[in-house]
Amino acid sequence: MIKDLFKQLWKDKFARIAVIVLGIIYFALFFADFIAPYTKDFSDRSMAYVPPSKIFTIDENGKLSRPYTYNYKREFEPNDLKIIYTLDRSQKHYVKFFAQGQPYKFLGLIPMKRHFVTTDESGRLFLLGTDINGRDVFSRILFGGRISMTIGFLALFVLFPIGLLYGGIAGYFGGKVDMIMMRFAEAVMSIPSFYLLIILASILPSGMTSVQRFMLIVIILALIGWAGFARVVRGMVLSIKNQEYVQAAKSIGASRLRIIVKHILPQTTSFVIVAMTLSVPSYILSESGLSFLGLGIQQPDASWGNMLKEAQEYTNIIYRPWLLTPGFLIFIAVLAFNLIGDTIRDILDPKSKTR
Amino acid sequence: MQILIYILKRILQTIPLLIIVSLISFFIIRLSPVDPLAELRLNPSVSKETLQKETERLGLDKPIIVQYGKWAKSFVKGDLGVTSNGEQVSTKLKERIPNTLLLTVIVIFLSWAVGVPLGILAAVNWKTPFDRILTVLTSIGMAIPSFFFAVLLLIFAVKTGWFPVGGLTSSNFLDMTFPQKVLDITHHLVLPVTVLFTLSLAGLQRQMRGNLLDVLDSDYVKFARAKGLSEFKVIFKHALRNAVNPLITLLGFEFAGLLSGAALTEYVFQYPGLGRLILEAVLKSDINLVMASLMMGAVMLILGNLIADILLIITDPRIREGSQA
16 A cells, blocks of 8 residues: 555656655665765864865866865954955865765764765865854754654654544443543644743753763654644544444454554544645654754754854844855755645545645 | 523533633643742842742742642732742733734734635645645645744844834834834834744645535536535635635644644744743743743643634634534
8 A cells, every 4th residue: 555655656647756755865864874974063263164175176277176175264354353264275175075084983883984075185075064163064954854854753653653643442332431532632732832832941960971862852853743633533432333343343342452452543544644645844843943943853853943052142143144044944854745745645534636 | 592501501601611721731830840930049139038929939849730830820810920030920921912913813813814825726626737826835735844933034133124024013112103103013023924924824725625526526516516516606705615614623723733832933023922931931940931931832722722612613604513412
């Protein structure tokens, strides 16, 4: 069934583009260590807020040359009291592919030194400039993307079982159980989700490791979303539970939990798939919003949201526009997920005409 | 009369909801390891008496259930305690809530005024280039992170100097005449409204389009067409009424989404609203303020849903009949 779904998805022009775009993004994130010229924590303090490296393919004599770049020189302009960056044209640094660079562990296991693109040791290749600490924005986008693009999925994997079970139990048992459970879910939904999100994030104790923090943010994101999902599942279960095959299972003597989990919930699969693809973007957005406010992923770890935190200062956004790139990536990723979600909905529900 | 009874019932239903919401919020906040009076204790301008009064009011030396009882009692009376600066929480909220309401109400009004007609147009011109272009545009509108869009607009404002950056009023606001004041606030509202409007317009247009397409497929519309009614009459007299109902249900959710989206937008634009208040309170771990603004957010949301439901009762007679059965 999944294979079929994918085939139909591929037939749709827009969805195909979206799948390819996401494929490229995830591929790049998976091989981030190799693709990024620098490691996540590499910083050159003398190179703070350097603009993107200019890459030349035609040398000073007007002849075609191997691509090369110049380093930036930092100069203080005493008249304007400004720091300006000029190209240091005294030394060429050739751009090298598949060359030795900074050591890293490929996928966290295999020690390697080769990078897809890098330059010689004294040269600096900042494809998208650097941030306040002189860290390469391009490399950090790749490492930060790993967090931003997986956190939504992880939250969904926590949230869906909870929502399914909660909605399943409420719907199947009905009566008082249903009423109490649904009142509780409604109450959770009545708290503006973003308010709840920032409060939950702010009570996280400080001094956690980054992995712990990441996991807790996943759980918080899940805590926000389960109620709405459970409510829809409950509605579906209400309509399924009186069907004959459920009664058949009952008469065999299957336990109630077994009926819910084995017989009723599988019927909601197509809804679950649609709901999942449609809600991934909202979790990506929530995480980035949270990190943008400084309550999510913390420095020195990168995420697309916390990289945009620097864009909060006017001087940064006007003089250092390269710091905004993570925002465009969030936009592209969310757009692609939305397109795929819409198409899947159309495939699974031929009656819907959303597109 | 029946309508009134049903509305009354619906209003009464919100009371248990509010109680559960307050319980959840209270326990979440008290679960945090933060000492609720820490900031107050460190603030030299806060007297010992105020501190003592707060400890007593919150019942901090008693079990958590008693604390909740005390809190709920004073909340109902309207006493929300003091902020870490020693200000009354209630005055702070009175200052901020109207601003957030102003923002969200304008956005809802605008997005309905534009989104519904655009949804109808798209549905009527289904699968034409016009519809496709609108779909592309709404996809884009739905995918822009609100805070990022706000940041981009800020660049625009700073570069062109056409719009004031941040706040709701200019510094010389108090010296202005009334029309000037209105103009000044409008000027400040343009950017935050644009951000939220784009987000909610996209969702609303899609919903309207989808609903109308579903309804246009139904038998009674086919029948109306078969009768030989003009297309105009079919759409506006028959189809539209049913297509709008789900939107009214969504009004409540839209309000919820706007409150959340507004928090980030308010933060970026330094807009003095509830969202920014709660954010500042959270960052300072000002417990009284966090708790009160969380409750106010929930109250606004519940009221929004209530209004949506009441509107639905008025527009859709089927719901009234369903309630009697």
